Amino acid sequence: MTDLYTRHQAVLPEWLALYYEDPIEITHGEGRHVWDADGNKYLDFFGGILTTMTAHALPEVTKAVSEQAGRIIHSSTLYLNRPMVELAERVAQLSGIPDARVFFTTSGTEANDTALLLATAYRQSNQILAMRNSYHGRSFSAVGITGNKGWSPTSLSPLQTLYVHGGVRTRGPYADLDDAAFTDACVEDLKDLLGHVRPPAALIAEPIQGVGGFTTPPDGLYAAFRDVLQQHGVLWIADEVQTGWGRTGEHFWGWQAHAASGPPDMLTFAKGIGNGMSIGGVVARAEIMNCLDSNSISTFGGSPVTMAAGLANLTYLLEHDLQGNARRVGGLLIERLRAVAAQFGGVREVRGRGLMIGIELVRPGTDRANPEGAAAVLEAAREEGLLIGKGGGHDTSVLRIAPPLSLTVAEAEEGASILERALSRAQ
Missing domain, CATH: 3.40.640.10 (Type I PLP-dependent aspartate aminotransferase-like (Major domain))
Incomplete structure (x- = not known):
């Protein structure tokens, strides 16, 4: 993506934020997955900032x-x-x-x-x-x-x-x-x-x-x-x-x-x-x-x-009662992520409802925000095949998880496992 990234920088504003040190071009998607221009497949836990609500390339839409x-x-x-x-x-x-x-x-x-x-x-x-x-x-x-x-x-x-x-x-x-x-x-x-x-x-x-x-x-x-x-x-x-x-x-x-x-x-x-x-x-x-x-x-x-x-x-x-699916699968995912978070001193809180979940990171042993840690987890998750977002108040130190509402239990478990590995690598 180096050539496209260079062209992006030449004609678009500096304040137009991009994720990742090596930004990716998403070319197509299906269900809860997307692919980049290099052919890499990702489980999408951010849905274009909570916009792909039901599924990528939903046939009915x-x-x-x-x-x-x-x-x-x-x-x-x-x-x-x-x-x-x-x-x-x-x-x-x-x-x-x-x-x-x-x-x-x-x-x-x-x-x-x-x-x-x-x-x-x-x-x-x-x-x-x-x-x-x-x-x-x-x-x-x-x-x-x-x-x-x-x-x-x-x-x-x-x-x-x-x-x-x-x-x-x-x-x-x-x-x-x-x-x-x-x-x-x-x-x-x-x-x-x-x-x-x-x-x-x-x-x-x-x-x-x-x-x-x-x-x-x-x-x-x-x-x-x-x-x-x-x-x-x-x-x-x-x-x-x-x-x-x-x-x-x-x-x-x-x-x-x-x-x-x-x-x-x-x-x-x-x-x-x-x-x-x-x-x-x-x-x-x-x-x-x-x-x-x-x-x-x-x-x-x-x-x-x-x-x-x-x-x-x-x-x-x-x-298809996707609200009910968000309640059921989201509840399982939150509990799974809380169990994951208990292993890491740098996780302050796992919070949220349904399929709208935040993981707040802090510097281990303190209550201070850890934006560098959040950025590292974001990168590690992408390398493992998972796209997530980030946010927060004064410092961007919260991992934002908001997949399409049709997320399956198996996909929730897959995403949680990737996040567990990404947190371990970043820590």
Whole structure:
């Protein structure tokens, strides 16, 4: 790949990150496996950043894309679009949001950007509450609410952002508290914050922080937040770009782990629904979605081809109970990885739900992040035939595991064995 890598460096930005010291070109995939340009086969435990949700080259999706492309590829939202209406109907029903309206975009970044536009217009406020260690995309507004400095290249923003405690359970000032006391402390912090500022437009939060290292707050935290927010008229936006569509196993949406106060006012989605096709979107109550008083369209959002892919992919997901598979196989994989981690002093924690698992590495004998160790495990796993991701807060020291939801028990065991060897080599 030296020649292609050299060409990449000559024409693309330096900040466009690549994995591996010797980057690989993935040429094709099938099921839970992909192949590179040199013919090497890999078990894919990252799915193009949680995007290949069901399987690589899923026949039902590729057939739907091919058939739709043979009819018409593009028309824009200026014309009626049957696949878009049909997918919107299904997403609205699945969202749990009453009187829901759906707007399709081309990415999670654009979906979050749209949600911020709606919230600020509806509430007539440019103040946003966001979580520390969060990530919401790469647009100017999205990096302005991202609480992870490694992914937020500028402090300039059209929004005034206030960051809240609670997204990271095992680090920070409340880490030593039990779950109930942790939630109470975060709620009191939120109350104190709201007592010092004019009412913000919304809180945007990932139910499980993705780029931040798959960190999970106690169940019910955002429900407790919601009770406080409603007293001030503040909206709740659930960023489901990584947690949606049953990946966590226990729930179809991440917000359902915090369901005591009902669904969020808005949720954003992307990644997995397209199984690799560019789909994002926002679901909101009609009064919020319809609050804009000027015209708008989406040139590429809701494309007939991507909507056909989304419909086929969602149908396959539901008919094959991939949420249930994520719960069963993911539960086995987490327990297997915890047994592996117990052998290594450099593993601080194995956490996650379903097929959304993080392994946090630290320098042995300390509680300090170990980004070099994470990079070494990433390389060793690739050499053994396994692709994984990485993330984390201030330092990228968390291994991110998020395979397609059709993962088998045998493949889970194979991946865990490779990770065991990779951890041993890196240590």
